[in-house]
Amino acid sequence: MSSPPRFILVGCGLMGKRHIRGLAEARRHGLCSARLVGVIDKVPERASEAAELAEKLLGERPAVFTSLEDAMKGAELEAADICTEPASHHLVAEPLLEAGVSCLVEKPLSITVRGCRRILDASVRGGAVLAVAENYRRDPVNRLAKAVIDGGELGRWIGALHIIAGGGDAVLLSAWRHKLAGGILIDLCCHYMDIYNYFFGAPEKVSGFAALLRKVRYAREAGGLAVRKTPVEAEAEDSLDATLHYRDEIVAKFIANLAVTGEGVWHRLVFLEGGSIEIPMERTGEPLKISKPLDQDYLELMPHTTFLGQKPGEPYKVSPTAAEEIYDRETRILFPGILNGYRMDFWEADRKLIALELADFFHCVEEGGVPETGGREGMLSVAMVIAALESSYAGKSVRLEDVLDLKIEGYQERVNREIGLISDK
Numbered sequence: 001m002s003s004p005p006r007f008i009l010v011g012c013g014l015m016g017k018r019h020i021r022g023l024a025e026a027r028r029h030g031l032c033s034a035r036l037v038g039v040i041d042k043v044p045e046r047a048s049e050a051a052e053l054a055e056k057l058l059g060e061r062p063a064v065f066t067s068l069e070d071a072m073k074g075a076e077l078e079a080a081d082i083c084t085e086p087a088s089h090h091l092v093a094e095p096l097l098e099a100g101v102s103c104l105v106e107k108p109l110s111i112t113v114r115g116c117r118r119i120l121d122a123s124v125r126g127g128a129v130l131a132v133a134e135n136y137r138r139d140p141v142n143r144l145a146k147a148v149i150d151g152g153e154l155g156r157w158i159g160a161l162h163i164i165a166g167g168g169d170a171v172l173l174s175a176w177r178h179k180l181a182g183g184i185l186i187d188l189c190c191h192y193m194d195i196y197n198y199f200f201g202a203p204e205k206v207s208g209f210a211a212l213l214r215k216v217r218y219a220r221e222a223g224g225l226a227v228r229k230t231p232v233e234a235e236a237e238d239s240l241d242a243t244l245h246y247r248d249e250i251v252a253k254f255i256a257n258l259a260v261t262g263e264g265v266w267h268r269l270v271f272l273e274g275g276s277i278e279i280p281m282e283r284t285g286e287p288l289k290i291s292k293p294l295d296q297d298y299l300e301l302m303p304h305t306t307f308l309g310q311k312p313g314e315p316y317k318v319s320p321t322a323a324e325e326i327y328d329r330e331t332r333i334l335f336p337g338i339l340n341g342y343r344m345d346f347w348e349a350d351r352k353l354i355a356l357e358l359a360d361f362f363h364c365v366e367e368g369g370v371p372e373t374g375g376r377e378g379m380l381s382v383a384m385v386i387a388a389l390e391s392s393y394a395g396k397s398v399r400l401e402d403v404l405d406l407k408i409e410g411y412q413e414r415v416n417r418e419i420g421l422i423s424d425k
């Protein structure tokens, strides 16, 4: 491709605007030359706000549209960046991909496996690049964790535990995340399933228990001395206890309770035969810690600590030479001098991770190649969450392959109906 790819941004809410900031970051560092030529949102003010932001950060004002059809009329487009609510991803991506327009779709690729397959099939028919915007695995901390796991210095992987508890009775970012055609579990947990998939590959079986603990949530706003509270009726489950079964009887646990109030917890550990890796939350810049106990550490245990770990984790030491092998060129450009951890606020880290996914996508659009998180990876992370929900619905564990092959859709049936993927006609 001789000139920079021309692309549109569909969906200019919270994440759409963050993608504009990510594009500006990628451009600033010479990692992407794509031109944003149009912004689309059903809500005209949001599209206009995005156009203004783009003009300020990118130096060119994109055209503003309120429908994809209008934007596609007569436009010469190579690509689209889709940041609408997940329930609409298949509706937006299908016509674009069929028309040969490459798409970067925000995670989750869809909210059901059937929806994911529709998008994947369209990309095959249209011969277009399909990438899923999975920013978390691009955080240097996950690159480092993967290098330590694969490097073998702690031995064989034998288990993992990720627990998240918090959220209270708040509306979590937006009301759609609590609706049937949304689902906070799919929306949030697909990120962490992608990380498990990145580290360990796909599990064979999944068992899970899901529940809707808060039937009413509240959007809060400061209003003078009082706090204004608007209730939102919740339909989608907000708590999930999932067990992912791998070969050799190895298990990865994932627990998310997004309805608890007060003190919360966020903790992720990978256990290997010779020690553990503690992987902090993405975009915090906290360092990765490892614990590699020696025989002496076992001797120092007390009766009540025998069943706890033998040694607290310590920041893993990374030399500049090792860093060159662990982090790819683009990561080293955006996180200069990166060894283990970084110092920047959430927003700066956020736009750098988005810059990395945009750079990967547009590189594939321009030069050919396969994006790191393509349709298959996007579908897998969705299917891992869905498998846990299907297991909870059926009251027994399910094989991931059966979920991917649409042999198990009991839980998803209502959702598929709601988003028009199945009908009685």
Ligand SMILES: NC(=O)c1ccc[n+]([C@@H]2O[C@H](COP(=O)([O-])OP(=O)(O)OC[C@H]3O[C@@H](n4cnc5c(N)ncnc54)[C@H](O)[C@@H]3O)[C@@H](O)[C@H]2O)c1
Residues within 6 Å of the ligand: 010, 011, 012, 013, 014, 015, 016, 040, 041, 042, 043, 046, 066, 067, 068, 083, 084, 085, 086, 088, 092, 106, 107, 108, 133, 134, 135, 173, 174, 187
């Ligand atoms: N990777 C991350 O860290 C991260 C963080 C937040 C959100 N997301 C993802 O980004 C996506 C968007 O989430 P959000 O929080 O920005 O939602 P949002 O509700 O803030 O924005 C979505 C926007 O899309 C618009 N829209 C919906 N359907 C449309 C259509 N057919 N045509 C044009 N515009 C349409 C809506 O009007 C809205 O402005 C979701 O897939 C979400 O999971 C990812």
